Amino acid sequence: MSNLQVSVYRYNPETDSAPYMQEFQIDTQGRDLMVLNVLTMIKDQDSSLAFRRSCREGVCGSDGMNMNGKNGLACVTAVSEVIKDNKLVLRPLPGLPVMRDLVVDMGLFYKQYERMQPYLQNDTAAPAIERLQSPEDRDKLDGLYECILCACCSTACPSFWWNPDKFVGPAGLLQAYRFLADTRDNATQSRLAELEDPFSLFRCRGIMNCVAVCPKGLNPTRAIGKIREMLLSNAT
Amino acid sequence: MSTMRSLTFDAIIVGGGGSGLRAALELAKSGKKTAVLSKVFPTRSHTVSAQGGITCAIGSADPEDDWRWHMYDTVKGGDYIADQDAAEYLCSEGPKAVFELEHMGLPFSRFDNGRIYQRPFGGQSKDFGKGGQAARTCAAADRTGHALLHTLYQNNLKNNTVFLDEWYAVDLVTNADGDVVGCIALCIETGEIAHVKAKATVLATGGAGRIFASTTNALINTGDGIGMALRAGFPMQDMEMWQFHPTGIYGAGCLVTEGCRGEGGYLINKDGERFMERYAPNAKDLAGRDVVARAMVMEVLEGRGCGENGDHVMLKLDHLGEEVLMKRLPGIVELSKTFAHVDPVKEPIPVTPTCHYMMGGIPTNVNGQALAQDADGNDRIINGLFACGEAACVSVHGANRLGGNSLLDLVVFGRAAGIHIEKSLNEGVDYLEASQSDVDRAMARMSRWNDSNGGESVADLRAELQSIMQNAFGVFRQEDNMQEGVTKLAELRERIGNAHLGDKSNAFNTARVEALELDNLLEVAEATAIAALERKESRGAHSRYDYPDRDDVNWLKHSLFHPSNKTVTKREVNFTPKTVDTFEPKIRTY
Amino acid sequence: MVTNITNLGRSGLSDWLIQRVSAVVLAVYAVFMVAYLLFHPNLDYATWSGLFSQTWMRIFSLLAFISMAAHAWVGLWTVSTDYLKHTGARFAFQAVVIFAIFVFLVWGVQVLWGA
Numbered sequence: 001m002s003n004l005q006v007s008v009y010r011y012n013p014e015t016d017s018a019p020y021m022q023e024f025q026i027d028t029q030g031r032d033l034m035v036l037n038v039l040t041m042i043k044d045q046d047s048s049l050a051f052r053r054s055c056r057e058g059v060c061g062s063d064g065m066n067m068n069g070k071n072g073l074a075c076v077t078a079v080s081e082v083i084k085d086n087k088l089v090l091r092p093l094p095g096l097p098v099m100r101d102l103v104v105d106m107g108l109f110y111k112q113y114e115r116m117q118p119y120l121q122n123d124t125a126a127p128a129i130e131r132l133q134s135p136e137d138r139d140k141l142d143g144l145y146e147c148i149l150c151a152c153c154s155t156a157c158p159s160f161w162w163n164p165d166k167f168v169g170p171a172g173l174l175q176a177y178r179f180l181a182d183t184r185d186n187a188t189q190s191r192l193a194e195l196e197d198p199f200s201l202f203r204c205r206g207i208m209n210c211v212a213v214c215p216k217g218l219n220p221t222r223a224i225g226k227i228r229e230m231l232l233s234n235a236t
Numbered sequence: 237m238s239t240m241r242s243l244t245f246d247a248i249i250v251g252g253g254g255s256g257l258r259a260a261l262e263l264a265k266s267g268k269k270t271a272v273l274s275k276v277f278p279t280r281s282h283t284v285s286a287q288g289g290i291t292c293a294i295g296s297a298d299p300e301d302d303w304r305w306h307m308y309d310t311v312k313g314g315d316y317i318a319d320q321d322a323a324e325y326l327c328s329e330g331p332k333a334v335f336e337l338e339h340m341g342l343p344f345s346r347f348d349n350g351r352i353y354q355r356p357f358g359g360q361s362k363d364f365g366k367g368g369q370a371a372r373t374c375a376a377a378d379r380t381g382h383a384l385l386h387t388l389y390q391n392n393l394k395n396n397t398v399f400l401d402e403w404y405a406v407d408l409v410t411n412a413d414g415d416v417v418g419c420i421a422l423c424i425e426t427g428e429i430a431h432v433k434a435k436a437t438v439l440a441t442g443g444a445g446r447i448f449a450s451t452t453n454a455l456i457n458t459g460d461g462i463g464m465a466l467r468a469g470f471p472m473q474d475m476e477m478w479q480f481h482p483t484g485i486y487g488a489g490c491l492v493t494e495g496c497r498g499e500g501g502y503l504i505n506k507d508g509e510r511f512m513e514r515y516a517p518n519a520k521d522l523a524g525r526d527v528v529a530r531a532m533v534m535e536v537l538e539g540r541g542c543g544e545n546g547d548h549v550m551l552k553l554d555h556l557g558e559e560v561l562m563k564r565l566p567g568i569v570e571l572s573k574t575f576a577h578v579d580p581v582k583e584p585i586p587v588t589p590t591c592h593y594m595m596g597g598i599p600t601n602v603n604g605q606a607l608a609q610d611a612d613g614n615d616r617i618i619n620g621l622f623a624c625g626e627a628a629c630v631s632v633h634g635a636n637r638l639g640g641n642s643l644l645d646l647v648v649f650g651r652a653a654g655i656h657i658e659k660s661l662n663e664g665v666d667y668l669e670a671s672q673s674d675v676d677r678a679m680a681r682m683s684r685w686n687d688s689n690g691g692e693s694v695a696d697l698r699a700e701l702q703s704i705m706q707n708a709f710g711v712f713r714q715e716d717n718m719q720e721g722v723t724k725l726a727e728l729r730e731r732i733g734n735a736h737l738g739d740k741s742n743a744f745n746t747a748r749v750e751a752l753e754l755d756n757l758l759e760v761a762e763a764t765a766i767a768a769l770e771r772k773e774s775r776g777a778h779s780r781y782d783y784p785d786r787d788d789v790n791w792l793k794h795s796l797f798h799p800s801n802k803t804v805t806k807r808e809v810n811f812t813p814k815t816v817d818t819f820e821p822k823i824r825t826y
Numbered sequence: 827m828v829t830n831i832t833n834l835g836r837s838g839l840s841d842w843l844i845q846r847v848s849a850v851v852l853a854v855y856a857v858f859m860v861a862y863l864l865f866h867p868n869l870d871y872a873t874w875s876g877l878f879s880q881t882w883m884r885i886f887s888l889l890a891f892i893s894m895a896a897h898a899w900v901g902l903w904t905v906s907t908d909y910l911k912h913t914g915a916r917f918a919f920q921a922v923v924i925f926a927i928f929v930f931l932v933w934g935v936q937v938l939w940g941a
Binding site: 012013014015031032033034043044047048050051052053054055056057059060061062076078099100101103106110114117118119120122126128129130131132133134135138141142145146148149179182184185 | 276277279280281282284285294334335338339340341343344345346347348349350351352376377379382383386387390391393394425454455456488490574575577693694695738739741742743744745746747750
């Protein structure tokens with residue numbers, strides 16, 4: 001059986017009063033395609049389907065979406081990994097406004113990222129060569145700097161759904177810790193101060209949805225715990 | 237279009253990859269009103285896919301390392317048509333640019349002494365080729381491009397650069413004097429079209445690997461800047477020079493390391509024959525990349541390709557056994573399971589020579605200023621137009637780029653363009669305002685698609701274009717094939733001119749973007765095809781059956797493709813670096 | 827716009843700490859109560875009253891009541907800021923919660939030191 005049944009969330013703000021699910025039949029010729037390939041095949045039939053894509057190998061973070069209920073990257077997720085009851089169900093990332101079809105408005109997500117001042121801050125004069133950093137100190141950045149900003153984690157987080165304007169979300173907090181953990185950064189106090197209120201970080205309830213969906217295998221919950229430790233030892 | 241909104245900047249940078257962001261950073265720091273216009277959110281740009289590192293003589297692995305040795309390797313690697321003043325600038329300014337990245341926070345891997353980790357890469361030598369292998373590629377694990385792109389984006393946030401994310405540049409606006417004074421751009425989210433006015437327009441639009449059916453490039457690499465410049469009538473340099481890799485996964489394009497063949501794997505055709513024995517009886521599958529790629533193309537052209545379309549061959553590894561594969565090539569096992577849906581323990585991997593990098597592009601000087609050629613064959617600076625990164629041809633890569641030099645190219649020449657633009661803005665550079673007819677001219681293409689009713693689909697035409705390029709302008713080329721390709725492209729131009737945009741809606745209409753991209757793919761493909769046909773020699777990445785040797789007498793030159801009459805002229809290669817002696821052309825052996 | 831003007835310490839860290847410390851107190855109190863009831867299967871009024879007439883038990887109970895009040899306030903304030911997006915409704919809910927907690931706390935003190 002090479003016919004794949006695909007159900008895709010459709011919404012064009014110019015013509016549709018409400019979103020709806022559209023059914024497609026795709027001839028996979030028996031292959032286990034990536035979800036992105038399936039979308040491309042649908043787009044060849046119906047060019048009006050909108051979705052983002054770029055690198056198609058899981059490093060650019062464009063094609064985060066909800067596949068049969070779970071967030072992930074369409075380009076590195078095989079249909080067989082997610083399909084349920086012989087049907088592939090594709091929806092946009094939950095919790096963000098839909099611009100069209102599978103394209104969501106990432107504005108709030110990026111805004112929280114920017115709020116974390118995601119750049120190295122060091123007010124000492126830079127040397128003529130690089131700043132030195134031991135391999136051990138550099139290892140502390142592993143599992144943090146690899147984030148591709150796909151938003152799979154933050155849009156799987158109920159705390160982010162309820163307060164996307166105030167809770168930074170797992171992706172932003174992972175980046176906050178990436179700079180807190182960098183021995184070359186000396187803005188620790190101002191970074192921590194930014195996170196002390198009841199919303200920015202403390203809305204994390206530790207349910208680890210972010211860890212379950214991260215396509216790069218990163219662990220924002222652990223990073224959030226580390227920041228909380230830093231806040232605590234700073235305040236007591 | 238009288239209601240079209242105007243956006244005015246000192247400088248507009250088209251493209252949010254490594255070179256665009258580096259140029260933007262320089263200008264944002266200087267306080268100039270700068271915007272980065274990118275069709276994807278900047279960290280989705282193709283720079284993010286670079287893995288190995290950034291090659292630069294920072295003297296970390298070897299304190300004695302010298303940028304002149306790096307320059308020698310670069311010039312030799314480019315088969316002597318790299319401009320030596322440009323290579324000199326690249327390699328001597330490189331360390332400064334790399335240290336800047338580190339100071340910005342790029343998480344480089346480290347040696348025990350705390351300095352940046354450097355690894356050996358192909359084509360690297362010490363002491364001008366006489367001192368053995370060098371280790372000159374600075375790395376952040378195997379994610380250097382990702383780390384570099386994110387670091388640059390972050391520092392642009394720090395410096396308040398204006399971003400026009402998910403805006404698509406359609407065409408350049410040129411004034412009555414022929415100066416570039418901005419572009420027409422489409423806001424993808426809303427469908428709004430705006431006239432972006434700027435005293436400097438920087439094309440940092442990256443490569444165009446998507447002209448080929450098989451490429452390691454991202455889906456967004458459609459040569460938009462090249463297309464825009466060609467439509468504005470500006471020439472392209474060395475467009476025949478495309479770097480290929482023999483074993484990319486068929487369909488997906490992901491690279492499969494040469495190490496597979498090193499471990500004893502070999503290529504087979506549809507009859508299961510180990511065909512490399514016929515092409516290279518001694519080295520067989522471990523012959524040079526160009527020889528192997530050429531043999532693969534021959535098998536396909538002679539009807540012995542595999543698959544429904546007979547357009548690829550297979551890399552057989554299963555005879556090595558599971559233990560060897562899991563021990564020596566676990567990454568390849570995983571990659572081919574993910575992207576080829578085959579387990580190499582049991583089945584061969586479908587592979588095809590895969591387009592990787594465009595050495596050619598918009599000719600520029602070391603300041604990023606785009607160049608044209610006057611009637612006497614002299615360089616002429618195009619006012620208001622700049623290019624950097626893969627879209628530009630400075631030329632530091634000549635006929636073949638060395639690994640790790642692309643990331644260095646991005647930051648060195650992105651920075652150089654920014655510095656120069658700042659300087660000329662401070663000097664009060666100004667050009668004639670564009671007239672309504674100038675703007676209308678730049679809008680013509682967009683209007684054509686919007687008014688189309690009926691015609692062939694974009695997806696079908698794109699597939700056909702990619703197939704033509706793959707078959708006639710792949711790794712190995714010859715007159716008759718290329719001639720046929722040029723003819724087919726001319727026919728395709730007619731058909732694309734009558735193609736149909738079915739979806740005319742405004743909100744996030746990716747069908748419209750893909751239609752506009754198709755025009756650019758065609759421009760790049762045509763420039764490549766005609767330049768390749770014209771260069772009657774084999775040099776670097778450009779290899780011809782009918783002219784198998786390098787011809788320094790006639791072709792120690794850049795090719796320059798002129799879109800107005802679709803002809804190719806020659807341009808002198810620079811052999812006069814400022815601080816070192818000229819590297820004279822020699823037979824290129826490693 | 828949800829603001830944090832109505833939360834307890836206006837610091838997520840102190841809220842978080844209060845939540846955890848009060849939870850520990852409540853857990854200890856609950857374990858004590860369950861154990862006490864298990865060890866007194868035929869509990870009568872005199873024994874029960876005797877327990878609560880001791881000063882340490884009154885202090886322990888008051889600590890538990892205060893912990894309960896703090897824990898409930900932090901928790902319900904969080905719930906209200908998650909789910910009640912209408913400012914008026916959220917403020918009304920918070921007012922009711924504060925009033926109820928206050929009443930229960932005063933009543934608790936009265937029970938412990940009264941009659």
